[in-house]
Amino acid sequence: MPADLAVVGLGHLGLPLAQAAVSAGIETLAYDPRHTTELAAGRLPAGEGALTTADLRRMLSGGFRPTTNPAELGRVRTAVICAPTPLGADRTPDLTEVAEAARALAPRLRPHTTVILESPAYPGTTEEFLRPLLEEGSGLTAGRDFHLAHSPGRFDAGSRTHTYATTPKVIGGLTPACTESAAAFYSRLTDKVVRARGPREAEATHLLETNFRHVNIALVNEMAVLCHDLNVDLWDVIRCAETKPFGFQAFRPGPGVGGHAVALDPAYLPHTARTPGHPLRLVGLAQEVNQRMPQYVIQRAATLLNEHGKSARGARILLLGVTYKADIADQQGAPAEEIATRLMQMGASISYHDPHIPHWRVLGQPVPRADSLYEAAADADLTLLLQPHRTYDLQGLAVKAQLLLDTRGATPVGAAHRL
Structure with a gap:
């Protein structure tokens, strides 16, 4: 079954994004080999405390569909990578899970798809790390065949004041068209979109x-x-x-x-x-x-x-x-x-x-x-x-x-x- 959105990585950023998307009426596919099985069964991942079990049940009944099959990633118009990037022992961001997400998505990437990185990343990650993985795996060119952008994750867990809809989203695309494509997606979820000059x-x-x-x-x-x-x-x-x-x-x-x-x-x-x-x-x-x-x-x-x-x-x-x-x-x-x-x-x-x-x-x-x-x-x-x-x-x-x-x-x- 087609979906409008794929959220790749279902942690502290991916789950709130998926919740906001489902609330906005967007059919949402969820892919994360670590968590999709338990999410499909109605169980929240341990330690991901932003959502409740009741929230998850509402999502599952409203169009949230966890999957363990990466082939389904090829059926969406927008894919957002929310993989964790913890600091390693050497204090550098560990991009291992971002790379795994890119490798799962790239072979299924279709022309005109919008790919957005929300994972915390150092300046240059979207262009110099993510872009080559997507292009090599798909045979497509970012900025020409598909849209690529970065939008830093902003979620105030537990807050009753700063909701997903009321928190502005910053977006920087590889090209102006990439920025506008990502902005069109986020404008369905939030009241304000802020365009950066680039990723x-x-x-x-x-x-x-x-x-x-x-x-x-x-x-x-x-x-x-x-x-x-x-x-x-x-x-x-x-x-x-x-x-x-x-x-x-x-x-x-x-x-x-x-x-x-x-x-x-x-x-x-x-x-x-x-x-x-x-x-x-x-x-x-x-x-x-x-x-x-x-x-x-x-x-x-x-x-x-x-x-x-x-x-x-x-x-x-x-x-x-x-x-x-x-x-x-x-x-x-x-x-x-x-x-x-x-x-x-x-x-x-x-x-x-x-x-x-x-x-x-x-x-x-x-x-x-x-x-x-x-x-x-x-x-x-x-x-x-x-x-x-x-x-x-x-x-x-x-x-x-x-x-x-x-x-x-x-x-x-x-x-x-x-x-």
């Missing part, structure tokens, strides 16, 4: 957006440490600063930075994408600051325990919220794992509570999950709030907990120790 500009847009987030989080993380040492209430400082109507945007500190959009320093990019002698030094410094935050949380926790006559060794510590972001089930890059690991290595007894994570393993061992939140907080020597899910009654929690360290500044003023 490199679109790719660099994602680079800027991601690094902007990491650099500013690093700034407030450093301010958190400084203000604690100076006995200054940082949260009140931020409250006051964000009243400035120009030149300031509020960011808030936390126990670390998680998520799929990792900071990227061009010093680690493939040589074709580097700018010799001009690394983004601020990005490297931001990474160092943010990577130190889990250890800083451990130090604060140990100090609080010590001040109350207890040692981290043998202490009962409850971790609240182990996802990277509030109100979703995605644990990608969440600092909770490193914090739990370090505490366990110090001899602490760890348990956790998270309404979105029924099971959790650290160092290969299952971590006990608290059944009753209030009872667990009352029993724990220290409760660490790492992610303030909406379901948490933080006022009540602060009353029940023996000792509460709030790493997100979410509890009422004076109710807990804050980062």
